[in-house]
Amino acid sequence: MSLTTVHFSMSLDGFMAGPDQSIDEPLGVGGERLHEWHAWDGREMHPADEAMKAELLTKRGAVLMGRNMFGPIRGPWEGAAEGDWRGWWGDEPPYHTDVFVLTHFARDAVRMEGGTTFHFVTGGFAEGLRVAREAGDGDVHVAGGAATIRQALEAGEVDQVTLDIVPVTLGSGERVFPEGQVDLGWEPVEVFASPYATHVRYRVQR
Amino acid sequence: MSLTTVHFSMSLDGFMAGPDQSIDEPLGVGGERLHEWHAWDGREMHPADEAMKAELLTKRGAVLMGRNMFGPIRGPWEGAAEGDWRGWWGDEPPYHTDVFVLTHFARDAVRMEGGTTFHFVTGGFAEGLRVAREAGDGDVHVAGGAATIRQALEAGEVDQVTLDIVPVTLGSGERVFPEGQVDLGWEPVEVFASPYATHVRYRVQR
Numbered sequence: 090m091s092l093t094t095v096h097f098s099m100s101l102d103g104f105m106a107g108p109d110q111s112i113d114e115p116l117g118v119g120g121e122r123l124h125e126w127h128a129w130d131g132r133e134m135h136p137a138d139e140a141m142k143a144e145l146l147t148k149r150g151a152v153l154m155g156r157n158m159f160g161p162i163r164g165p166w167e168g169a170a171e172g173d174w175r176g177w178w179g180d181e182p183p184y185h186t187d188v189f190v191l192t193h194f195a196r197d198a199v200r201m202e203g204g205t206t207f208h209f210v211t212g213g214f215a216e217g218l219r220v221a222r223e224a225g226d227g228d229v230h231v232a233g234g235a236a237t238i239r240q241a242l243e244a245g246e247v248d249q250v251t252l253d254i255v256p257v258t259l260g261s262g263e264r265v266f267p268e269g270q271v272d273l274g275w276e277p278v279e280v281f282a283s284p285y286a287t288h289v290r291y292r293v294q295r
Numbered sequence: 296m297s298l299t300t301v302h303f304s305m306s307l308d309g310f311m312a313g314p315d316q317s318i319d320e321p322l323g324v325g326g327e328r329l330h331e332w333h334a335w336d337g338r339e340m341h342p343a344d345e346a347m348k349a350e351l352l353t354k355r356g357a358v359l360m361g362r363n364m365f366g367p368i369r370g371p372w373e374g375a376a377e378g379d380w381r382g383w384w385g386d387e388p389p390y391h392t393d394v395f396v397l398t399h400f401a402r403d404a405v406r407m408e409g410g411t412t413f414h415f416v417t418g419g420f421a422e423g424l425r426v427a428r429e430a431g432d433g434d435v436h437v438a439g440g441a442a443t444i445r446q447a448l449e450a451g452e453v454d455q456v457t458l459d460i461v462p463v464t465l466g467s468g469e470r471v472f473p474e475g476q477v478d479l480g481w482e483p484v485e486v487f488a489s490p491y492a493t494h495v496r497y498r499v500q501r
Contacts, residue, residue: 101458101479102472103309119476252307254460256483256497260475266308269466270325273307277462277493282486287495289488291462 091227093218093246095238096145097265098123098253098286105235106263112161115177122257126285135283141253150225152188153217155237159190159207166196175199176207187224191217191237214240235263243267250275250291297433299424299452301444302351303471304329304459304492311441312469318367321383328463332491341489347459356431358394359423361443365396365413372402381405382413393430397423397443420446441469449473456481456497 107117181203274294313323387409481497
């Protein structure tokens, strides 16, 4: 059975990015605090965090993401101030597979080093998910951002959620959950705990 | 060293009670979903949930709570429509110790069966915490509701937080966290996981 997965880091007050996202602060103000469990400061990683990072870097059948996650450009790609934007991740992005980017503006595919190709899908979320499933073995990782993960949840298309619950508050920013009281159908099935984050895996009853 | 503790159940979107709390729905609309891990429907409890319930029922040096948690009465105690309100918990409340209720309206202490006595403190949170610490061995459990827990956090008086993270969303209701980006100083130290809740214990760096 193929799996559609999401995995995101969240503050205790329910934000997956801080306010005022920009090219300088793609995670929003304070948003980098949600990712300190990655030990970007060079300290030794906790084994639980290491396992979660390894899982994030596992190659998927395909990846689906929103344009907001791919880059800061709004409007048409041609003539954008950011030039020939090729994502945040340098010449060799960590995906090593087909990545489908949801956008309102068509663009030719961009082939990167290491097996990552960015495809641009203008048909909306459902169309993006369909082509992503067909591109690989059927497994699709919905990488983000908040709006795209919310669409995946609202469409009832997610089988598994991994949540890194980080002991900080952001006060405002990007929320992932649909509005109101929603029966998510999430059952916690596994926990990986470190002093930096509590990683909870949920199976989604569909 | 004496400990000041809090323990509350929270939805994934950060609410510890639903909206529209009332005498009929003291946990707010949908709020009872945060407490399904207590297995009130009579099913066998999961061992992790059982351990957390036993901990909640452990006798403390003293308990501190807001008036909103004690009951639905607002304004003076005398002449209230609810009559001689003695809490939500029947003749024998589960505290078995001195319980200090923060209120703007003085009232004589109410002695219940099983060792619980409700004391009414009109001097505000700091005064309530001081008398609660002096009443017993110095350990104080700040039981709730949201406003009282928030005051305890903002005052920097909490040593340990236990959070039951419940896989539901409430969309609106009572929040516990201070506004904005606050350095909580919470370090996850222990996790008890069940299919109903992820119970995380945090040590608070003060």
